[in-house]
Amino acid sequence: MPKSIRVAIFTDSRGRAQSIAEMLEEDDRLEVVTWNDFPPPQVDVILAVEIPAARLPEDGPPVVVLGAGADSIALNETIRAALPSNVSDAEIVAALVAAALNLTVLTTRQARRLLRMSALEHEQPAMVESLTRREMEVLHMMAAGSGNKQIAASLSMSAHTAKFHVAQIMAKLGATSRTEAVSIGIRRGLIPI
Secondary structure (H helix, E strand, C coil), rough: CCCCCCEEEEEHHHHHHHHHHHHCCCCCCCCEECCCCCCCCCEEEEEEEEEHHHHHHCCCEEEEEEEHHHHHHHCCCCCCEEEECCCCCHHHHHHHHHHCCCCCCHHHHHHHHHHHHHHHHHHHCCCCCCCCCHHHHHHHHHHHCHHHHHHHHCCCCHHHHHHHHHHHHHHHHHHHHHHHHHHHHHHHCCCCC
């Protein structure tokens, strides 16, 4: 099977570039045509290894970034994947193939963060008023399964005051039950999981 995906590697370490090139050449779909030539010759995808975001190309073929701090790199039309240094060789190859096919690649962590942000943006109704420090304490106890009497005893307040705080939390979060209030609190990042 002829190799069809032409890859350029950019890295500050010639030894690392050679090592990665050898690994990539083991895949029949990939052909490493150059490393550290900028601008690269005709290639289908670029693998940028431990290159600061400011030095990444802003246009041209798709780029797969590999290195520490990958989670802080914004994906765009050019940067199609940002992978941490500890990914497997197979994951690097898969990202290069996907990027060459004009796909964007997300790690599980990046996908979860994106889904969480999307859920927060589309959540209805929006929180009108923020919770007070005391309401946050009560919400955390609600998440732990504490009833009003347990909350009151733990926070040195009357059961009536605990019940009032629970009602306030539910109203501020737009929840119709304690369970829904906890669920909204988790989705909004108010309750760590």
